[in-house]
Amino acid sequence: MAEVTSENRYYREWFLVQTLEDQPRVELRRRVPPEHFEMVADDVHLIAPVRFRVRFSGSPQRVRVVGQVRTQVQLQCDRCLTDFAQAVDVRFDSIYLPLSEAPSHSQRLTQPEDAITAFFDQERIDVWLMIHEQILLQVPFKRLCRADCRGICPTCGANRNVETCVCTEEFIDPRWEPLVRLRKLLSR
Numbered sequence: 107m108a109e110v111t112s113e114n115r116y117y118r119e120w121f122l123v124q125t126l127e128d129q130p131r132v133e134l135r136r137r138v139p140p141e142h143f144e145m146v147a148d149d150v151h152l153i154a155p156v157r158f159r160v161r162f163s164g165s166p167q168r169v170r171v172v173g174q175v176r177t178q179v180q181l182q183c184d185r186c187l188t189d190f191a192q193a194v195d196v197r198f199d200s201i202y203l204p205l206s207e208a209p210s211h212s213q214r215l216t217q218p219e220d221a222i223t224a225f226f227d228q229e230r231i232d233v234w235l236m237i238h239e240q241i242l243l244q245v246p247f248k249r250l251c252r253a254d255c256r257g258i259c260p261t262c263g264a265n266r267n268v269e270t271c272v273c274t275e276e277f278i279d280p281r282w283e284p285l286v287r288l289r290k291l292l293s294r
C-alpha cells in the first residue's frame with residue numbers, strides 16, 4: 107500500500123506498484139494544506155490546499171494513472187510585476203513504466219511518442235512528484251495578471267493598470283499642453 111510520512115513537514119507518498127498484483131485498481135484522495143506541499147519552483151507559490159485524486163490500474167509492469175489536481179497558485183505578472191492568483195484544475199492520464207524499460211537514446215528517436223509519459227524506479231511511484239509536475243505544467247509560460255495588462259511605465263515606474271501617469275503625454279500635440287498641465291494639477 108501507499109506510505110505517508112506524516113512526521114515530516116512536507117507531504118510525501120509513494121504508490122507501491124506491487125499493490126496492483128492483488129487489487130485491480132487503487133484510488134487515492136488527498137487534500138494537502140499549501141504549507142505542507144513542497145514546491146521546488148520558487149516563483150510558484152501555493153495559496154490554496156492541493157486537492158487531488160489519482161487512480162492506479164494496470165499491472166506492476168505498466169501502471170496507468172488517471173487523476174485530477176486542483177489548487178491555486180500565486181504568480182508574478184511578467185509585465186506589471188504584481189502578484190496574481192491563478193486557478194489550477196488539471197486532469198491527466200499517464201502510463202508509468204519501470205525505469206528498466208526506458209528506451210535508450212537511439213531507440214527513443216525511432217519510437218513514436220505515445221501515451222507513455224513517465225518511468226518509475228524502485229517499484230514505486232512518487233505521488234508528490236507526479237502532482238508537483240502536473241501543477242507546474244499548468245503554469246503558463248507567459249505570466250500575465252490579465253490578457254490586456256498595461257504593464258509598468260518605463261519612465262516613472264507607475265503601474266499603468268492602476269494609475270495613469272503623464273509620461274506618454276509629453277509626445278502629445280503641443281496644443282493640448284494646457285490640458286495636460288491641468289490634469290497634472292488635478293491629480294495632485
Ligand SMILES: [Zn+2]
Nearest residue numbers: 183186251255
Ligand atoms: Zn500585469
Ligand SMILES: [Zn+2]
Nearest residue numbers: 259262271273
Ligand atoms: Zn510614467
